[in-house]
Amino acid sequence: MYSTKIEVNNKIIPIRFGAYVLKCIADDGVKLQELGDKMQDNPADMFPKIIYYGALNASEGRRGDNVDINDIYDWLDVIDGGLFGEEASKIIELFTKQMTDSLPKNVQAGKETPQKMTKA
Numbered sequence: 001m002y003s004t005k006i007e008v009n010n011k012i013i014p015i016r017f018g019a020y021v022l023k024c025i026a027d028d029g030v031k032l033q034e035l036g037d038k039m040q041d042n043p044a045d046m047f048p049k050i051i052y053y054g055a056l057n058a059s060e061g062r063r064g065d066n067v068d069i070n071d072i073y074d075w076l077d078v079i080d081g082g083l084f085g086e087e088a089s090k091i092i093e094l095f096t097k098q099m100t101d102s103l104p105k106n107v108q109a110g111k112e113t114p115q116k117m118t119k120a
Contacts, residue, residue, distance in 0.1 A: 002098035003058060004091060006051075008075035013067050015054035015091065017098040020062060024053040039092075047083060048072045050095050 003016040022032065028049065030038050039046045052069045056062055079087045 002094050002101075004094060006075050006087075006091075008071050008078065011066060011071075013055050013071060013075075014058035015051060016058035017054050017095045018057055019102075020057040021050065021053040021095070022099070024056065025050070044083060047088065047092055048076060051075075051088075051091055054091070054095065 056064045
């Protein structure tokens with residue numbers, strides 16, 4: 001499972017990455033093929049959103065009770081290194097691992113799949 005927890009503002013916030021997080025990102029108008037560029041162009045926007053969507057995903061019924069994006073920004077402000085610190089990087093790496101592991105695997109990468117011959 002691609003999950004962890006953070007502690008901020010006297011509460012523990014579970015975070016879980018999965019398909020729902022990808023849906024939320026797409027709902028924000030970010031295509032998956034653009035995500036890497038968006039993360040590089042404006043990490044102060046994308047990283048907190050990704051973590052927040054993970055918190056929504058982990059919340060009961062995905063309602064986000066007891067958590068909002070400001071909690072994520074507060075957490076980033078108090079951890080060592082902030083947005084680019086080790087703790088934040090571990091969470092983004094967890095998200096990236098979930099995305100990578102969810103992609104279809106091609107055992108013979110780079111080789112085209114043979115097409116079936118059809119009779120005309």
